[in-house]
Amino acid sequence: MSTSYSPEQFDVMACARSNARLTSMMTRDADGAALTRFFSRLETEASDPQGLATVSWAVQTELRPGADGQPQPWLHLEAEAGIRMTCQRCLTAADVRVTADRWFRFVTDEATAAVEDDESDEDVLALEPRFNLVQLVEDELLMAMPLVPMHTACPVEVPTSAGEEEFQAVLEARPSPFEALAQLKTAR
Numbered sequence: 001m002s003t004s005y006s007p008e009q010f011d012v013m014a015c016a017r018s019n020a021r022l023t024s025m026m027t028r029d030a031d032g033a034a035l036t037r038f039f040s041r042l043e044t045e046a047s048d049p050q051g052l053a054t055v056s057w058a059v060q061t062e063l064r065p066g067a068d069g070q071p072q073p074w075l076h077l078e079a080e081a082g083i084r085m086t087c088q089r090c091l092t093a094a095d096v097r098v099t100a101d102r103w104f105r106f107v108t109d110e111a112t113a114a115v116e117d118d119e120s121d122e123d124v125l126a127l128e129p130r131f132n133l134v135q136l137v138e139d140e141l142l143m144a145m146p147l148v149p150m151h152t153a154c155p156v157e158v159p160t161s162a163g164e165e166e167f168q169a170v171l172e173a174r175p176s177p178f179e180a181l182a183q184l185k186t187a188r
Ligand SMILES: [Zn+2]
Pocket: 087, 088, 089, 090, 091, 092, 094, 150, 151, 153, 154, 155
């Protein structure tokens, strides 16, 4: 396959006709400038300016017959980013792996996309002659970001844990209102 596809001006229909597969792998060390250019919104989610370490993605396209029998382009996106964020438990840096895996189907116009998107498991988008695939990759990764980033196991002693344990102990020691009521009743 000699055809080259630009991920920023992506011809979904042409790719799907040839079952094209596109892949990209960028690392901070090798492609720092490109990472900043393509994924600036992801970079702002990192805890430091160099915190977006890697972004890689693979896209597989294909045609499938639609409800009207006409071929529709489908696109399977798998994406992954390595990004340094601040752990919300111990407040030190945590290297977080963010992944996205989603199917998209393309229809002829926005109105059809809006109606069919609600009824479909896959995401339904309107077919554009020049589609920005990189933006889609970034959108999906942003949506997959953890709301509360955390280490699986924090590397440092969490300073608030002792306080939390004491608080929990106080809660457990205090009788519930129902227990207090029961004691009151038996006392009578
Ligand atoms: Zn932590």
